Amino acid sequence: MNEFLQFLSEPLAQRSLWACGVIGFSNGFVSALVVLRRSSLQIGTLSCALLPGIALAILVFGLFQLSILLGAVLAGLMVGLGSLFVSRTSRMDHDTALSVLHTTAFALGYIILIGLGLQQKVDDWLFGNIMSMGDADLWIAYAIGAVAVLSITALQRPLLIFLFDPRSAATMGIPTRALNYGIFSLIILVLVSSLQAVGAFLTLGLLVAPAATMYLLTDRATLLFWGGGLIGGLGAIGAFFLSYPLGWHLGATIIVVLGGVFLLAYVFSPRYGLLRRRGK
Amino acid sequence: MVKEHHDHICWGGGHHHPTHHHLILQGVTAGYGAEPALENISFEAECSSTLALIGPNGAGKSTLLNALAGLLTPWSGEILWNGAPLAEHRHEIAYLPQRSEVNWQFPITVRQLVEMGRYPAVGIWKAMCRHDREIVDKAICTLGLEDLQNRQIGALSGGQQQRCFLARALAQEAHILLLDEPFTGLDVPGTKALASLLRSLSAEGRLVIASHHDMATTAQIFDRALLLRRRLIAAGPVAEVLTTDNLNQTFKRV
Numbered sequence: 103m104n105e106f107l108q109f110l111s112e113p114l115a116q117r118s119l120w121a122c123g124v125i126g127f128s129n130g131f132v133s134a135l136v137v138l139r140r141s142s143l144q145i146g147t148l149s150c151a152l153l154p155g156i157a158l159a160i161l162v163f164g165l166f167q168l169s170i171l172l173g174a175v176l177a178g179l180m181v182g183l184g185s186l187f188v189s190r191t192s193r194m195d196h197d198t199a200l201s202v203l204h205t206t207a208f209a210l211g212y213i214i215l216i217g218l219g220l221q222q223k224v225d226d227w228l229f230g231n232i233m234s235m236g237d238a239d240l241w242i243a244y245a246i247g248a249v250a251v252l253s254i255t256a257l258q259r260p261l262l263i264f265l266f267d268p269r270s271a272a273t274m275g276i277p278t279r280a281l282n283y284g285i286f287s288l289i290i291l292v293l294v295s296s297l298q299a300v301g302a303f304l305t306l307g308l309l310v311a312p313a314a315t316m317y318l319l320t321d322r323a324t325l326l327f328w329g330g331g332l333i334g335g336l337g338a339i340g341a342f343f344l345s346y347p348l349g350w351h352l353g354a355t356i357i358v359v360l361g362g363v364f365l366l367a368y369v370f371s372p373r374y375g376l377l378r379r380r381g382k
Numbered sequence: 383m384v385k386e387h388h389d390h391i392c393w394g395g396g397h398h399h400p401t402h403h404h405l406i407l408q409g410v411t412a413g414y415g416a417e418p419a420l421e422n423i424s425f426e427a428e429c430s431s432t433l434a435l436i437g438p439n440g441a442g443k444s445t446l447l448n449a450l451a452g453l454l455t456p457w458s459g460e461i462l463w464n465g466a467p468l469a470e471h472r473h474e475i476a477y478l479p480q481r482s483e484v485n486w487q488f489p490i491t492v493r494q495l496v497e498m499g500r501y502p503a504v505g506i507w508k509a510m511c512r513h514d515r516e517i518v519d520k521a522i523c524t525l526g527l528e529d530l531q532n533r534q535i536g537a538l539s540g541g542q543q544q545r546c547f548l549a550r551a552l553a554q555e556a557h558i559l560l561l562d563e564p565f566t567g568l569d570v571p572g573t574k575a576l577a578s579l580l581r582s583l584s585a586e587g588r589l590v591i592a593s594h595h596d597m598a599t600t601a602q603i604f605d606r607a608l609l610l611r612r613r614l615i616a617a618g619p620v621a622e623v624l625t626t627d628n629l630n631q632t633f634k635r636v
Contacts (some may be wrong), residue, residue, distance in 0.1 A: 140485065243444075245443060256506075256507075257506065259501065259506055259507075260501065260506055262490075262498075263498050263501055263578070265488075266488050266490060266495075266498070267484065267498075269451070269477060269479055269549075270476075270477050270478075270479060271453075273451045273453065273472065273475055273476070273477040273560075274472070274501050274502050274554075275472050275473075287479065317489065320489060321489045321491060321534040322489060322490075322491075323488070323489045323490055323494075325489075326489060347501070
C-alpha cells in the first residue's frame with residue numbers, strides 16, 4: 103500500500119491519473135454520438151485506419167505530438183471519405199469498402215512503423231500507454247475534451263433532431279451535411295486522444311461502452327452525453343487504481359472496467375435490464 | 383383500439399386560408415443517378431385537400447416527396463407555393479418518415495419528439511417560451527397523446543407512433559404535410575383512425591400529400607389522387623383518376 107502511495111506522489115502517476123479522467127470523460131461524452139448514430143463498427147475500423155497516418159507523419163515530420171495528430175486526422179479522413187467514394191463509384195456497399203481500405207491502411211502503417219525502427223512503440227499505439235504521456239499530451243487531451251463538450255452542448259438541439267431523423271432535419275433547414283462532417287471530425291479528434299490511452303485496438307470500447315451503458319439506463323438523450331462522460335471518466339480513474347496493485351496493463355484495465363459496468367447495466371438496469379424484463 | 387380524435391381538433395393562431403393557397407409543379411424533372419426518376423411532372427394542389435401519390439415501385443413516388451420536401455433539388459422545372467419557390471417556405475413543410483425508417487429505440491419521449499417541431503421557430507439556442515410550450519401542448523392534445531407524452535416512443539403502438547409524428551408536424555405549424563407510406567403496417571381500425579385524422583387535418587386548411595400503394599382504400603382515405611409512373615399519368619379527384627384505363631397504364635407490366 104505504501105508503495106502505491108509513493109507511486110501516487112510522483113508527477114508521472116498524477117499526470118496519468120488526470121489523463122485517465124480527461125480522456126475517459128471526453129470519450130464517454132462523444133460516445134453518445136456514436137451510439138445514437140448506430141455507427142460503432144464504422145468508428146472501430148476508423149481507429150485502426152489512423153495508424154498509417156501516424157506512421158507517415160512520424161516518417162515525414164518526426165515524433166511530434168502535433169504532427170501525429172495531423173497525420174491521424176488526415177488518415178481518418180482519407181479512409182473514411184475514400185470508402186464512401188469507393189462505395190458510390192462501384193457496386194460495393196460502404197461497410198465492405200471500409201473493411202478493405204482500413205485493413206490495408208492498418209497493414210501499411212504497421213510496415214512503416216517497423217521500418218522506422220519503432221517496434222517498441224508499436225505496442226503503445228496498439229494498446230496504449232498512458233504513462234508515456236507528457237505535459238503537452240495532457241494539454242492536448244484537455245483541449246480536445248473542451249472542444250467536444252462545448253460544441254456538442256452548443257449544438258445539442260439540431261444535433262439530436264439530426265441523429266434521430268436526418269431527413270426531417272434537412273427539411274427543417276438543419277445543415278445535415280455540415281453536422282455529419284462535424285461529428286466525423288470530432289470523433290477523429292477524440293480517437294486521437296484515446297489512442298494514447300488505450301491504443302488503436304481498444305479505443306472503440308472507450309468510444310462506445312459509456313453511452314451504451316447509459317442507453318440501458320435512461321430515456322433521455324441528453325443524459326447519454328453527460329452520463330457517458332461520467333462513466334468514461336470515473337471508469338478510467340477506477341481502472342487506474344485497480345491496475346497498479348493488480349499489475350494489469352492500464353489501457354486494457356480501462357476497457358475491462360467499462361465492459362464490466364456495461365454488463366452490470368445490462369443485467370440490473372431498472373428499466374431495460376435483463377432481470378427487469380424477466381420479472382415482467 | 384385507437385380512438386378517433388378528429389372531433390376536437392382546432393388549428394388556431396390566426397391562420398387564414400384564402401383560396402389562393404396552392405402548390406404548383408411545373409415540368410419538374412428529378413432523379414439521383416443518370417436517369418431521371420421523375421420526368422416533366424406538372425400538377426396543382428390546393429390546401430384543404432388530401433392527395434395520394436400512387437404508382438408501382440420505382441415510379442418516383444419517393445422522389446416526388448423528396449423533391450417537395452426539399453431533400454432533392456429538381457434538375458429542371460419549378461415547385462411553387464403561393465407563387466414563390468417552395469424552397470423559400472421550408473417551415474411550411476413537415477416531412478413524416480416511413481415508420482420502418484425510424485429508430486424507435488432512440489432515447490426520446492413523445493413530448494420531446496413533438497418539441498422538435500418547434501425547431502424552425504426557436505432555432506439553435508433560444509429557449510422555448512410559453513407560446514411554444516402551448517403549441518406543443520395543443521398538438522399533443524389534438525392527437526390524444528396526453529397520457530403518453532412522457533413515454534419513450536418505442537413503447538407505443540403503430541398508430542400512436544404515427545400520431546406522434548403528426549403531432550410534431552402540427553407543432554411545426556406546417557401547412558404542407560408530406561407522408562411516406564403512412565398506412566403501411568396499420569391494421570384496419572388503425573387505417574380508419576389515421577384516415578379520419580388526415581381528413582380533419584386537411585379540413586383545417588392543410589395540404590396532405592402521401593404516397594400510397596393500396597388501391598382498395600384510396601377512395602376512402604383521399605379526395606385526390608395522382609397516378610405516377612415516372613411521368614404523370616393522371617391527376618385529379620379520386621373518382622375521376624382511378625379509372626381502369628389509367629390504372630392499367632400505371633401498373634401494366636412491361
